[in-house]
Amino acid sequence: MEVVCPIDAQFAHEISLLLEPPSPLQVQEYFDQLATTKHFDGIQVKPTNDYGKGVYADMDFEEEDLVLKDQMLVGMQHSSNKIDCLVCGCCFRFIGSIEIQIGRKLYLQGLGSPKDDSFNEKLELLMHEKLELPHSKKFPLPGVINCPGGCKEVYYCSKSCAQADWDFCHSLLCTGEGSKSLSNKALSKFIQHANETNDIFILAAKAISCTILKYRKLKAACDKEKQKEKEKNHLSHVHNFSLLLKGWEPLSMGYKRRWWDCIALPDDVDVSDEASFRMQIKHLAFESLELLKAAILDEECLPLFSLEIYGNIIGMYELNNLDLVVASPVEDYFLYIDDLLEAEKKEVDETTQPFLDALGEHYSVCCQGTAFYPIQSCMNHSCSPNAKAFKREEDKDGQATILACKPITKGQEVTISYIDEDLELEERRALLADYGFICKCARCVEEEAAQN
Numbered sequence: 381m382e383v384v385c386p387i388d389a390q391f392a393h394e395i396s397l398l399l400e401p402p403s404p405l406q407v408q409e410y411f412d413q414l415a416t417t418k419h420f421d422g423i424q425v426k427p428t429n430d431y432g433k434g435v436y437a438d439m440d441f442e443e444e445d446l447v448l449k450d451q452m453l454v455g456m457q458h459s460s461n462k463i464d465c466l467v468c469g470c471c472f473r474f475i476g477s478i479e480i481q482i483g484r485k486l487y488l489q490g491l492g493s494p495k496d497d498s499f500n501e502k503l504e505l506l507m508h509e510k511l512e513l514p515h516s517k518k519f520p521l522p523g524v525i526n527c528p529g530g531c532k533e534v535y536y537c538s539k540s541c542a543q544a545d546w547d548f549c550h551s552l553l554c555t556g557e558g559s560k561s562l563s564n565k566a567l568s569k570f571i572q573h574a575n576e577t578n579d580i581f582i583l584a585a586k587a588i589s590c591t592i593l594k595y596r597k598l599k600a601a602c603d604k605e606k607q608k609e610k611e612k613n614h615l616s617h618v619h620n621f622s623l624l625l626k627g628w629e630p631l632s633m634g635y636k637r638r639w640w641d642c643i644a645l646p647d648d649v650d651v652s653d654e655a656s657f658r659m660q661i662k663h664l665a666f667e668s669l670e671l672l673k674a675a676i677l678d679e680e681c682l683p684l685f686s687l688e689i690y691g692n693i694i695g696m697y698e699l700n701n702l703d704l705v706v707a708s709p710v711e712d713y714f715l716y717i718d719d720l721l722e723a724e725k726k727e728v729d730e731t732t733q734p735f736l737d738a739l740g741e742h743y744s745v746c747c748q749g750t751a752f753y754p755i756q757s758c759m760n761h762s763c764s765p766n767a768k769a770f771k772r773e774e775d776k777d778g779q780a781t782i783l784a785c786k787p788i789t790k791g792q793e794v795t796i797s798y799i800d801e802d803l804e805l806e807e808r809r810a811l812l813a814d815y816g817f818i819c820k821c822a823r824c825v826e827e828e829a830a831q832n
């Protein structure tokens with residue numbers, strides 16, 4: 381059965397304006413401004429000859445050179461990863477201490493020992509930083525800052541990160557006493573539904589919240605101006621919509637398709653059932669959107685709550701997402717202990733080994749999530765790419781790091797591979813079909829010609 385969302389019919393014109401791909405001039409202006417505020421140089425975003433926009437080198441890069449550090453626009457740690465890693469809800473750096481990271485994970489996973497009271501006591505001490513592990517000070521982490529709204533779901537590495545996230549989106553999505561949502565109960569229901577079905581809905585909610593908050597900020601500034609001019613008339617509906625468009629601008633730059641149209645067909649779904657599978661996905665998105673509306677609906681931003689926009693935001697993540705990965709300092713810590721000289725290692729192991737044993741093989745799980753990066757998401761695919769997303773030792777937060785994997789000369793397009801490029805032509809094509817295109821890079825053309 382088709383789902384009907386009245387907002388889609390009521391705001392069809394506004395929705396089409398929000399979803400219109402930006403003109404080359406808008407793209408140019410937006411990325412030029414981003415280059416100035418984020419201080420990146422060496423690359424440019426501009427139209428390609430064949431498929432929308434792309435990223436081009438503005439200087440020469442040697443192999444392994446850093447091409448770009450891209451700060452995410454909206455990102456999230458996967459809900460399932462929150463037990464394993466305590467990270468800043470804004471920059472995704474690990475926080476607390478080695479002791480908190482280990483103690484918290486063991487405690488939350490119930491990995492204490494039912495038979496060993498002395499181990500459990502130590503675990504309790506570790507959790508509360510009353511037991512210091514040997515050499516842990518060599519791996520210092522920023523302290524834990526609570527959410528200003530009082531929820532116990534998100535923590536930060538600094539007051540500035542806490543404030544930045546609050547202003548950016550968390551004030552609407554916080555379940556604490558200071559929340560600016562319409563109802564904490566409705567918000568908790570939305571979050572629970574996302575955690576039980578697909579946590580990509582939380583990312584979409586963040587994208588909508590940050591647009592609403594940006595709109596409110598723009599409107600407040602505009603109202604102030606009007607006040608100054610002693611104009612008593614309220615801003616017209618049309619004017620409000622232009623502010624909403626401005627608030628939406630960063631997301632308008634992302635390549636979009638509706639989630640239910642672009643999501644890959646799972647292996648266990650037969651092609652003959654494709655239409656019904658896509659309809660189920662659409663229903664799921666509708667269910668989630670209704671819960672989100674009960675939590676944060678803003679009457680002045682109604683088009684944002686249409687199913688069309690919701691589906692396109694989620695689709696944008698599906699098509700542009702780069703995994704958010706931050707390596708765990710717990711791994712570095714245990715590697716360091718393992719490398720100690722034999723005599724000292726024996727002594728230290730007495731304290732550390734029981735914890736390592738309790739953690740088991742997953743002792744060093746990374747922070748894992750999904751994020752939208754404004755510039756990396758403009759990079760087109762090649763099966764013979766000249767760049768790759770790769771975190772170096774010093775990259776300790778959620779920014780995307782793009783390194784050259786071949787020399788790149790000024791003017792050349794910077795490309796990455798969306799898939800495992802070591803696969804055969806047919807396998808690569810099958811995977812790229814999920815992104816909705818057939819690759820025509822030089823390697824594909826050559827390999828295809830060789831087959832014929």
Ligand SMILES: C[S@@+](CC[C@H](N)C(=O)[O-])C[C@H]1O[C@@H](n2cnc3c(N)ncnc32)[C@H](O)[C@@H]1O
Nearest residue numbers: 431432433635700757758759760761815817819
């Ligand atoms: C992450 S976006 C890349 C930026 C995109 N060109 C834009 O204008 O925003 C991915 C989309 O770009 C297009 N694309 C990327 N690489 C391509 C390629 N090698 N051949 C054809 N289309 C490609 C596809 O439409 C793909 O779904």
